[in-house]
Amino acid sequence: MARVRNPRGEGQRLRDEIVAAAAQLLAAEPEPEPVSLRGVARRVGIAPQSMYLHFGDKSELLAAVVAVRFGELLRACEAAAAAEAAPRARLRAFCVAYCTWGLGNPGHYRLLFESRATTQAGIPYEASPGAGIFNRFAALVSQSVGSQGVTTAVLLWVALHGIVSLRWSKPGFPWPPAEELVDDFLQALVRDAGS
Numbered sequence: 001m002a003r004v005r006n007p008r009g010e011g012q013r014l015r016d017e018i019v020a021a022a023a024q025l026l027a028a029e030p031e032p033e034p035v036s037l038r039g040v041a042r043r044v045g046i047a048p049q050s051m052y053l054h055f056g057d058k059s060e061l062l063a064a065v066v067a068v069r070f071g072e073l074l075r076a077c078e079a080a081a082a083a084e085a086a087p088r089a090r091l092r093a094f095c096v097a098y099c100t101w102g103l104g105n106p107g108h109y110r111l112l113f114e115s116r117a118t119t120q121a122g123i124p125y126e127a128s129p130g131a132g133i134f135n136r137f138a139a140l141v142s143q144s145v146g147s148q149g150v151t152t153a154v155l156l157w158v159a160l161h162g163i164v165s166l167r168w169s170k171p172g173f174p175w176p177p178a179e180e181l182v183d184d185f186l187q188a189l190v191r192d193a194g195s
Contacts (some may be wrong), residue, residue: 015054015064017044023065026115027107037061059122069108070129074136076101081140091144092186094137095160099178102164109164145190152189159185 021043025035037058041048055061080097081090102109112130125131138153145152163181166173175181 014044014046014050018046018051018054018061019064019068022061023069023108023111026062026065026111027105035062059120062120063123066112066123067129069105069112070133072105072108073098073101073112074129074133077133078136087140087143088145088186088190091140092182094140095156095182095186096179098137098160099163099182102160103167103178106168113161114165141189144186156185156189 018040022035022040025040025043035058037051037055038048040061041051051061055064077094077097080093084090084093102113134153134157137157138150141153141156160182163178167175167178
């Protein structure tokens with residue numbers, strides 16, 4: 001079925017549709033489909049040449065998909081943290097929102113944290129949207145437990161990633177609720193920081 005053209009001046013809408021189509025392909029279950037500009041164009045219902053009005057190559061498209069998904073994750077985590085006043089409560093809310101988003105968006109979570117999409121797009125860590133979310137997370141860890149080092153934030157992030165990733169890998173395991181695990185990790189973190 002042919003796509004209905006956007007009205008003149010609404011090119012951003014087509015760009016958003018292209019990014020959404022590429023994200024669906026990249027997050028497909030159980031295995032992501034190989035993504036090509038031609039394949040995304042077919043999915044959106046446009047001529048392959050139209051892709052080049054928005055993206056110079058596949059790397060630019062991958063970078064756009066990653067930026068959109070990291071933006072969604074950051075907004076979810078920030079909204080949860082903003083609802084809390086105390087530093088530890090903000091950190092807990094951020095952590096629970098991270099796990100909730102990851103468990104609710106498995107394909108996109110894998111794209112962000114278990115694929116080489118940013119590497120394929122040629123994005124160094126410092127320039128990646130993931131660096132922004134990690135820096136915000138590390139700041140919350142520092143405010144909450146007083147640790148200025150990155151190691152504490154990395155250890156907590158590894159724990160959160162395990163909560164999300166292992167639930168998909170081992171769905172038959174009797175997992176405690178994610179919130180309970182987050183609380184246990186944070187309690188141990190605060191105890192260790194106090195010693």
